[in-house]
Amino acid sequence: MRLGKACMRLTFATLAWGVAAVAVAGDLAWMASDKCRQRARGGAVGMASYGPSLDRVCDRFGCDPALVAAIITVESQWNPYAVRYESGYRWLHQPERYARQQGIALEVEELFQRMSWGLMQLMGGSAREMGFNLPLPALCDGMIGIEYGIRYLVALKRNYKTRDDLISAYNSGTAKKKPNGLYTNQVYVDKVNRVLRKHDSTR
Numbered sequence: 001m002r003l004g005k006a007c008m009r010l011t012f013a014t015l016a017w018g019v020a021a022v023a024v025a026g027d028l029a030w031m032a033s034d035k036c037r038q039r040a041r042g043g044a045v046g047m048a049s050y051g052p053s054l055d056r057v058c059d060r061f062g063c064d065p066a067l068v069a070a071i072i073t074v075e076s077q078w079n080p081y082a083v084r085y086e087s088g089y090r091w092l093h094q095p096e097r098y099a100r101q102q103g104i105a106l107e108v109e110e111l112f113q114r115m116s117w118g119l120m121q122l123m124g125g126s127a128r129e130m131g132f133n134l135p136l137p138a139l140c141d142g143m144i145g146i147e148y149g150i151r152y153l154v155a156l157k158r159n160y161k162t163r164d165d166l167i168s169a170y171n172s173g174t175a176k177k178k179p180n181g182l183y184t185n186q187v188y189v190d191k192v193n194r195v196l197r198k199h200d201s202t203r
Contacts, residue, residue, distance in 0.1 A: 070195035075121035093128035120149030
């Protein structure tokens with residue numbers, strides 16, 4: 001058992017350094033198999049794969065599965081291995097603690113917290129705030145990423161009561177509007193709403 005845990009820690013530490021070396025150059029997408037590549041190419045395939053499990057997690061947390069599915073469509077096109085480095089992200093959550101816990105360098109944990117992971121493109125820092133204590137690449141496991149993305153949505157719902165406010169806040173952390181009444185990330189809000197309208201029209 002101890003040897004297994006040590007090997008797992010070494011594996012994730014090695015992965016961490018590998019990702020760190022690549023992520024600073026831009027976006028990173030991991031395709032672990034032909035099946036994953038196939039899933040990433042088509043949202044319908046991905047939705048069919050995750051639909052029943054997604055519904056169960058949404059029921060558990062009291063979240064709208066149609067909204068979650070729309071966010072996934074816009075964020076990752078149902079690619080569970082989508083990863084993006086956000087250089088301007090600064091809301092790190094206890095990186096020293098998690099670096100010690102994971103047995104990795106502080107710089108790697110900080111970099112990982114500045115990356116968005118998996119189906120819902122949840123920021124590593126936000127996942128840590130939600131209590132996620134596994135290595136952050138584990139968010140590329142489809143259902144793990146969905147659960148913690150939903151946890152983050154539910155946390156945002158305490159402060160944002162309208163659906164558009166919630167969509168905007170999920171993307172940028174807060175729902176800010178310009179003097180003309182449009183969100184600062186109105187394009188993102190419109191994209192998610194288009195997916196939701198398409199979903200409603202096919203019901």
